Ligand SMILES: Nc1nc2c(ncn2[C@@H]2O[C@H](COP(=O)(O)OP(=O)(O)OP(=O)(O)O)[C@@H](O)[C@H]2O)c(=O)[nH]1
């Protein structure tokens with residue numbers, strides 16, 4: 322069943338069914354995504370990542386409520402994708418999330434999807450990318466993607482986001498330990514949630530000193546500026562008045578359970594979005610993301626095609642010759658690749 326036309330008309334049931342097709346990686350899901358792709362690229366994608374229990378879901382809930390009742394302008398349509406890596410520590414997360422998301426239930430401008438990992442985390446990243454594309458085509462203005470930040474797969478998922486929030490909370494033990502270097506690198510906005518708890522000052526101090534050690538984004542940007550010739554390769558060169566500005570991740574304190582600091586957080590997200598647009602970094606990031614996605618797909622497609630065309634015996638024969646030292650592995654690979 323092709324749900325694409327109904328998804329474009331805003332049919333929620335069709336959207337839910339399409340997301341299941343995408344999660345299961347079915348040919349129908351793939352075909353619908355091909356059809357919808359031209360309608361994507363409008364949503365602002367916000368990644369929300371951090372250690373278990375820091376309050377990511379509570380913050381996502383509050384942000385969604387904020388965007389549904391903005392202080393000015395029309396309510397925005399918000400989608401939430403909660404990616405559950407199914408670790409034993411977060412076994413109850415989905416149920417807990419549902420309970421907290423109760424405030425949003427019944428609002429037609431909000432769509433919530435929990436994704437569980439099935440087998441490989443790499444597959445989860447690919448499925449999440451597809452799910453986000455479908456939500457984008459479905460007309461959601463903002464897509465919030467919650468992941469527990471730890472491994473490479475989470476970083477891959479975070480890469481889908483235009484703006485990544487890294488959530489910290491006081492009292493999680495050694496602050497420096499709690500923030501994995503890789504996670505800090507991807508932060509566009511640092512959030513100290515549970516600011517009602519003791520230890521906020523310490524957490525903020527250690528975050529500030531880590532930021533002063535040099536933020537990689539700032540570094541990349543400096544390089545970019547110091548080599549003006551490189552701009553020629555970009556589709557959107559940095560604007561003259563803003564090109565020299567680097568983005569230093571702001572630190573925002575929140576108490577998600579009370580809804581405190583949410584407007585400040587939304588303002589920081591809006592500023593980052595503005596920065597991405599005026600500096601040309603939005604186009605740059607999109608292109609970099611699409612390049613790695615395309616390269617991955619190309620690799621998968623070529624390998625699948627090669628497998629189809631290569632009988633097992635041919636591979637086995639080549640392997641035997643390599644084992645007997647008749648040909649080198651490189652020669653064998655060259656020979657087998659002739660099938661492509
Ligand atoms: N005191 C206090 N508690 C909070 C705050 N925000 C969240 N909590 C509580 O912290 C617990 C974890 O919150 P969640 O929002 O589920 O955290 P999470 O990061 O989504 O957790 P996982 O998805 O399991 O990684 C819940 O009991 C929340 O009520 C806060 O600002 N202050």
Ligand SMILES: [Mg+2]
Nearest residue numbers: 377378414418
């Ligand atoms: Mg959660």
